[in-house]
Each structure stands twice: as structure tokens, then as C-alpha cells.
Amino acid sequence: MRVLLSASGTRGDIEPALGLSLALREFGAQVRVCAPPDFAGRCAELAVPLVPMGPPIPALRGARASPADLLDYADRWPAAQFDTIPAAAAGCDAIIATGITEIAARSAAEGLGIHYRYASYQPTSLPSPHHPPMPRMPGDQPAPAAIGNRLQWEIDALGWNAQFGAALNSGRATLGLPPVANVRDHVVTDRPWLAADPILGPWPDSPGLDVVQTGAWIVPDERPLPAELESFLDAGTPPVYIGFGSMRVPNGIAQVGIEAARAHNRRVLLSRGWAELALVDDLSDCMAVGEVNHQALFTRVAAVMHHGGAGTTTTAARAGVPQVVVPQMMDQPYWAHRVTDLGVGTACESPAPDLASLSAALDTALSSTTRDRAKAIAGMVRTDGAALAAKLLTDAIS
Incomplete structure (x- = not known):
């Protein structure tokens, strides 16, 4: 055939x-x-x-x-x-x-x-x-x-x-x-x-x-994480992942996301993506990465803040990690609603959320209720x- x-x-x-x-x-x-x-x-x-x-x-x-x-x-x-x-x-x-x-x-x-x-x-x-x-x-x-x-x-x-x-x-x-x-x-x-x-x-x-x-339809990813990333993950508590893939995201979204995570005493792993997001300072609680194995990475983070693409939503759900969805276009609002409805995370209505709304979203995502629900749903995903x-x-x- x-x-x-x-x-x-x-x-x-x-x-x-x-x-x-x-x-x-x-x-x-x-x-x-x-x-x-x-x-x-x-x-x-x-x-x-x-x-x-x-x-x-x-x-x-x-x-x-x-x-x-x-x-x-x-x-x-x-x-x-x-x-x-x-x-x-x-x-x-x-x-x-x-x-x-x-x-x-x-x-x-x-x-x-x-x-x-x-x-x-x-x-x-x-x-x-x-x-x-x-x-x-x-x-x-x-x-x-x-x-x-x-x-x-x-x-x-x-x-x-x-x-x-x-x-x-x-x-x-x-x-x-x-x-x-x-x-x-x-x-x-x-x-x-x-x-x-x-x-x-x-x-x-x-x-x-x-x-x-x-x-x-999923490609099994067996690639190891880069040594520098492994060292960062091992050096402290699980970070909040922030990444928007191939999206054209509003200016300042990286800074707001980092500030929201820091307000919860969380480290940050920032994915540069097509928007070429960059760290806001050189403090050791944040690290920027390029394209890496999300299937391996997401099991080791505290929450995934992302745009709500079908692939990222599915990978995070399979990993059993809470999600914060900031939808930008097309099907992303749909996945944001599904994440909220399932109780595996929450979403921001604005594509350019402010510090208060992102902090509130992280309050929900980092709660024990959301974490337990995310782990339960992970076992149901095909x-x-x-x-x-x-x-x-x-x-x-x-």
C-alpha cells in the first residue's frame, strides 16, 4: 500500500x-x-x-x-x-x-x-x-x-x-x-x-x-533533554513552563508570565518559539530553551502556560500537568474551554493578559484540586x- x-x-x-x-x-x-x-x-x-x-x-x-x-x-x-x-x-x-x-x-x-x-x-x-x-x-x-x-x-x-x-x-x-x-x-x-x-x-x-x-496522532519522542536543561530542572522545584509555539504573541507576555510565576515562588522555563521570547533578567530562577522534547519535559514542570494548540494541549494532558491557556487564534479558544471544563487547568480570555489575570490563573492551575484532576485525566487520554x-x-x- x-x-x-x-x-x-x-x-x-x-x-x-x-x-x-x-x-x-x-x-x-x-x-x-x-x-x-x-x-x-x-x-x-x-x-x-x-x-x-x-x-x-x-x-x-x-x-x-x-x-x-x-x-x-x-x-x-x-x-x-x-x-x-x-x-x-x-x-x-x-x-x-x-x-x-x-x-x-x-x-x-x-x-x-x-x-x-x-x-x-x-x-x-x-x-x-x-x-x-x-x-x-x-x-x-x-x-x-x-x-x-x-x-x-x-x-x-x-x-x-x-x-x-x-x-x-x-x-x-x-x-x-x-x-x-x-x-x-x-x-x-x-x-x-x-x-x-x-x-x-x-x-x-x-x-x-x-x-x-x-x-x-502522536509521534513518540525518545530524545533526551539537553544536559543544561536537566541541570536546571534538578537544581530546584518544578518550574512553570511558558511557551507559545509558532504564535505571534503580544509584546510583554513573557515578562508578565515570568512575574506571575515569581509571585507564586515558582521558577520559569521559557520557550523562545517563533515569537523569540527572551528572559527579562539574568536571575538564576529562569531559563530559556529552544525546541525540546515536550513529552519528557512536561512531566517535570509544575504547570504549562501555552497558546492552546491541539498538540500542546494533548501533550500536557498526557503528562498530567495543570495548564494555563492563553489562546491567540483559530481552534485555541476551543481548547482553552476544554481545559477549563475538564478541570485540568484554566484559561485567560485576553490574548494579552495582565499580571493580575495570569496570577489568578496560576492560583487555579497550581492548586491541589487541579493537579489531582490533571493526573486523573492523564490516564484517560488515548x-x-x-x-x-x-x-x-x-x-x-x-
Whole structure:
């Protein structure tokens, strides 16, 4: 069996696709991944063949990327997919598409006459009367509560058509395929996969979609922590981890987070991330790190303060560590609410919280009640989501 996985976005979007790639390989499949060229190194680490798709994305990093940059990148993305995916999928038995800007994969599968499956990493990108669509771009505000979920999803479909309709149908024409009237429903299909944990991100039964929830797709990480980091962890009480991954976070958030942790007599481990966060002084109670093994690290910290990405939320939940979520965009408010609802942490409403609100959030996260609840939930989080998806695909193709 030969499978092509198409993925777009940042590290949190690519890593689950690599998790599925490794699981499929265990089932004897030959797998290749279409993704931005920025992830060539990560794919090489895992020996997963990469077919580079689209331009590099350094311009989207951190504070240097404006909403206009992001919108322009998204607008150009379908053409890059049509230029890459049909050729990359030649000889394959299936294409798996992930992410909310995967526009060309189903058309490529249709043109080749092979199996197609769409997978979402969060419930909020799948239409349901039980939740509204997630904001799609930085700065987008949720619709007023008076607008019901059904109407919001109708508006969401119009947005997909406006942004991607011309590009999709132009690409389909080059493949000799008829035009599509509803871009979102064409991409998602009526039987998508939901690669999110059923405890953390449950799917409420919804008419029109037969969602198959596999659990999150995780790459097991066996890398040791750097020696300097090990020394810091061993030198005192467990620190508060502060990191926002690939998010463009407001200026000053690192300082406020450090001050809030210090107000609770906690040390700080600051992840630089794409925002290039920096320490505010040279005191020994704080350390800054780059990309490290979160699966190993999170079991050794007192709390994880983060942006609420699906991957970070799941990794922290698996580690049984309390969370403070400061959501910035897209599905992150959803995960912030889930963390709060489950009692494994709390969230800040503002993407730029002040010292008082972050301190209050840490009060909750560092309490014994939250710590005990986080440990209890950790034992319920599935670890076999990628293996389940690999078996489903193998059975479907067989």
C-alpha cells in the first residue's frame, strides 16, 4: 500500500501527519508527505520522505508576520497544492489530507481514481449545530451569540467559496474534472476523520456528518533533554513552563508570565518559539530553551502556560500537568474551554493578559484540586490514535 499525506501549516500541523506516517509504516505501507519545505529536517529525522510543497514559510514567523501575510500565503496555497499533489500521488493507493487549507487533495485523488480521506485535528473545523466555526485568521472575532450556529456555518461555507472557490475549480479544470459548488463540504466530505482525543475534544453527534474519531496522532519522542536543561530542572522545584509555539504573541507576555510565576515562588522555563521570547533578567530562577522534547519535559514542570494548540494541549494532558491557556487564534479558544471544563487547568480570555489575570490563573492551575484532576485525566487520554487511523485506512483499501 502506498499513501500520500498532504499537510500544511506550522509544526503543530505537520507533526500529527508524521505520527500517522510512522503508524502506517508499521502496517507495511510506503508513505510520503507533501508539506512546506521548512520541515525537511524533521522529516529526515523520522526517515519520512518529503515532497516539498509551496514556498518556505519564514516570512510567517513570529511578530514579523502580519495578518495580510498570512492571508496572502493562504490565497496562494491551493495553486501550490495543484502543482504538487497530483504528481506526488502518482502510483499511490490513497491520499490523506489534513488542515483547513487542504484544497487540492480530493481533486487529485478523484483524478487518479484512488481513496481519499480528510482529517481534522479539532472538532471546530467540522460543521455541527453544537459549536460555531472557529475564527480562521488572526484578529477575527467570534460572531455575536445572537447568530445561531447553523447560520454561522452557512456563512462559513460562503467564506470558503469566496477564498478558495476559483482556485479549486481552476485546478480541477486542469485535471479534466467538473467544478465544485461547495468548497468546504467537498474537502471535508460527509465522513471525515477527527484526529483528536475523545476525552479532550469529543465529537457531539451531528446530522450530515458521520465523523470517525481516531484519537490524536502522536509521534513518540525518545530524545533526551539537553544536559543544561536537566541541570536546571534538578537544581530546584518544578518550574512553570511558558511557551507559545509558532504564535505571534503580544509584546510583554513573557515578562508578565515570568512575574506571575515569581509571585507564586515558582521558577520559569521559557520557550523562545517563533515569537523569540527572551528572559527579562539574568536571575538564576529562569531559563530559556529552544525546541525540546515536550513529552519528557512536561512531566517535570509544575504547570504549562501555552497558546492552546491541539498538540500542546494533548501533550500536557498526557503528562498530567495543570495548564494555563492563553489562546491567540483559530481552534485555541476551543481548547482553552476544554481545559477549563475538564478541570485540568484554566484559561485567560485576553490574548494579552495582565499580571493580575495570569496570577489568578496560576492560583487555579497550581492548586491541589487541579493537579489531582490533571493526573486523573492523564490516564484517560488515548495514545493509539495514529495506529487506529492506520488500521482504518488499511482495512478500507484492502
